[in-house]
Amino acid sequence: SPTPIPIASSQVLSLVRRDNWTPPAGLNVTYQSEYNASLPSTMIFATGGTIAGRGSSSTASGVYQAGSIGVGALVDAVPELLNVSNIYGVQIANVGSPSINSTIQLNMAQYANKVLCAEDSIFDSLVITHGTDTLEETAFFMDLTVNCRKPVIIVGAMRPATALSADGPANLYAAVKTGVFPDSKDRGALIVMNDRIGSAFYTQKTHVNYLDTFKAPEPGYLGGLFNNEPFYYYGPATPKYKNTFDVTNVTSLPKVDIVYGHQETDPRIFESIVKYGDVKGIVLASPNGGVGVDSAITDTISSGIPIVRHVRINVGMIAPSETPRNGSVISSGLINNQKSRIQLQLALATGADPRAVFEDALREELYGN
Numbered sequence: 174s175p176t177p178i179p180i181a182s183s184q185v186l187s188l189v190r191r192d193n194w195t196p197p198a199g200l201n202v203t204y205q206s207e208y209n210a211s212l213p214s215t216m217i218f219a220t221g222g223t224i225a226g227r228g229s230s231s232t233a234s235g236v237y238q239a240g241s242i243g244v245g246a247l248v249d250a251v252p253e254l255l256n257v258s259n260i261y262g263v264q265i266a267n268v269g270s271p272s273i274n275s276t277i278q279l280n281m282a283q284y285a286n287k288v289l290c291a292e293d294s295i296f297d298s299l300v301i302t303h304g305t306d307t308l309e310e311t312a313f314f315m316d317l318t319v320n321c322r323k324p325v326i327i328v329g330a331m332r333p334a335t336a337l338s339a340d341g342p343a344n345l346y347a348a349v350k351t352g353v354f355p356d357s358k359d360r361g362a363l364i365v366m367n368d369r370i371g372s373a374f375y376t377q378k379t380h381v382n383y384l385d386t387f388k389a390p391e392p393g394y395l396g397g398l399f400n401n402e403p404f405y406y407y408g409p410a411t412p413k414y415k416n417t418f419d420v421t422n423v424t425s426l427p428k429v430d431i432v433y434g435h436q437e438t439d440p441r442i443f444e445s446i447v448k449y450g451d452v453k454g455i456v457l458a459s460p461n462g463g464v465g466v467d468s469a470i471t472d473t474i475s476s477g478i479p480i481v482r483h484v485r486i487n488v489g490m491i492a493p494s495e496t497p498r499n500g501s502v503i504s505s506g507l508i509n510n511q512k513s514r515i516q517l518q519l520a521l522a523t524g525a526d527p528r529a530v531f532e533d534a535l536r537e538e539l540y541g542n
């Protein structure tokens with residue numbers, strides 16, 4: 174559960190609003206910088222993670238408490254931010270990112286649409302601070318559900334705030350700079366880490382320990398920062414296979430699990446998932462992208478639960494068949510396992526046809542039908 178954040182007295186003073194903005198009901202703004210009408214405005218949703226982590230010493234870079242300092246302290250550590258943007262902070266959660274769930278994601282997407290995408294919005298961008306372990310999942314979720322031209326930037330850190338050469342402050346500065354950079358519009362949600370800008374759609378964590386971990390192995394980065402100034406290699410673009418979902422009236426997401434395939438995958442995994450009855454979809458991280466455990470999933474298929482197949486190495490295309498297949502096995506296309514899970518949840522929650530969502534655009538591209 175979210176840790177209560179003490180508000181420093183300077184922040185209390187600055188909560189006297191000069192911007193004529195009223196937060197939507199239920200959104201608890203706990204940090205607001207002195208309002209400067211000549212600057213753009215950034216909303217920060219803080220969720221925890223290593224960027225908000227505290228270790229027992231400056232050399233404790235790998236053993237620490239994630240989600241331990243609040244949004245006000247994150248901003249206070251980077252006073253340079255206040256020359257770039259007005260900053261508003263909301264403590265959405267303060268947890269390690271494996272504890273982020275679809276309730277938190279839905280909450281953020283719904284508030285993001287209200288705060289950032291409203292016609293009279295005063296905000297130029299939304300920055301989400303997040304643990305890196307599941308950062309790509311929340312980034313992908315926001316990419317598919319926050320539907321306006323303004324950027325949502327997701328940022329984290331690999332070293333806790335207390336470590337030697339902590340990367341969080343520079344990453345947060347880069348995230349806010351990228352968010353208010355005019356050329357960041359119309360690119361969907363972006364992951365900004367380690368001086369690189371990547372699309373939330375394609376970028377994933379590729380190493381568990383090192384700073385240089387967020388990559389989009391085939392599509393590559395969209396841009397980067399030089400001297401803390403953002404730049405892009407390409408003009409604004411939308412991934413060709415991206416779907417968007419309206420979650421305004423969605424109150425919860427169905428349960429979707431991922432099964433990791435290997436030699437001798439035990440069929441009972443599938444049986445037990447189906448037996449519980451509350452799982453509405455499965456992603457199969459298979460050895461080769463093929464079903465590969467045919468006999469094992471026969472029962473699952475006959476139960477009608479959609480099974481999206483991707484590959485356990487988590488990079489590459491699992492192409493749709495030339496004509497749509499009958500049955501409940503669906504190809505993931507270019508979307509990795511954990512993002513396929515999110516997309517399947519969103520499709521099921523909004524009544525979209527999962528096969529169409531995953532396969533149609535890529536089938537059209539590959540086979541022209």
Ligand SMILES: NC(=O)C[C@H](N)C(=O)O
Binds near residue numbers: 221224239270329330
């Ligand atoms: N670097 C990190 O942020 C990892 C952390 N365990 C998290 O995801 O919350």
